């Protein structure tokens with residue numbers, strides 16, 4: 001069964017009534033719609049006092065999308081906050097306005113994992129890299145800063161709400177040797193949450209400074225795709241030691257990757273290197289290799305830009321299955337060639353002094 005297209009999804013959303021009249025699409029309530037491989041998600045921006053009236057609309061949209069043939073997962077985020085949103089901590093007030101990018105106490109290095117385009121495998125890479133670095137004996141933190149598609153809890157197999165025993169700091173979660181916190185864990189799937197620009201910035205700052213990261217050799221930040229508020233806040237407010245750009249070999253992903261590289265350069269964040277993901281498809285039955293998205297595109301681009309190509313990660317079923325199952329391939333099949341591809345990257349970053 002083929003996955004629904006963007007047009008199919010929009011057609012279904014047009015059958016959902018908006019409280020003010022018309023349907024939710026024509027009322028302009030559907031924002032940041034992403035439809036990819038049987039997964040659809042979008043954000044509905046509403047005023048905070050509309051949460052009660054909008055929650056059933058959100059539920060109706062999710063139910064209608066979930067009922068579509070070929071739909072695996074439909075997620076709709078509301079942009080109005082709930083009084084019960086846990087744990088609602090006040091951002092710590094600095095006594096003096098910080099000048100220039102800050103470091104995070106106890107954290108030796110901050111490394112951003114970025115991509116120009118969504119769905120290129122950035123979160124899968126972040127999870128596997130984190131586990132691989134832990135296997136190298138590094139103390140690793142992983143911050144999932146992708147609010148519109150938080151995936152690290154699923155990939156690292158953690159669930160439950162992070163606790164805040166003192167109401168000031170947040171206890172992170174831990175699995176596969178990695179200390180992890182996700183902005184997605186601050187929201188409740190059935191509660192509405194505001195994700196406006198300023199709030200995104202506040203949430204990122206909370207994650208950086210109020211989570212008890214402990215002593216870390218490196219904090220990996222899995223960024224949302226593109227060049228938005230979260231990227232800008234991270235680069236401007238925090239001393240980011242380096243950014244790794246993930247791309248697939250296709251032209252379109254590469255064009256977007258270039259934009260990301262330019263953004264980091266403008267913010268003075270060194271781009272440590274590029275990773276080509278889904279480089280070669282290796283058939284899980286016969287081992288036959290095929291270049292589904294072309295091959296060598298990222299290597300060529302990296303050379304042109306004078307940036308190292310750090311790794312070429314194959315497209316392999318076991319990587320996806322492991323990520324979906326809550327134990328990244330580096331943890332579940334550490335001896336496989338797929339895991340080795342990530343481990344080589346981890347060793348390289350340690351050697352380069354970035355992790």
Ligand SMILES: Nc1ncnc2c1ncn2[C@@H]1O[C@H](COP(=O)(O)OP(=O)(O)OP(=O)(O)O)[C@@H](O)[C@H]1O
Nearest residue numbers: 118119120121122123124149314315316319320323
């Ligand atoms: N090398 C790979 N081989 C096979 N499947 C992969 C590989 N890398 C990623 N995937 C799969 O591709 C899908 C998208 O990956 P992922 O969620 O990591 O991308 P992303 O760039 O973080 O996306 P987004 O920015 O939209 O969150 C997932 O289902 C993941 O399991």
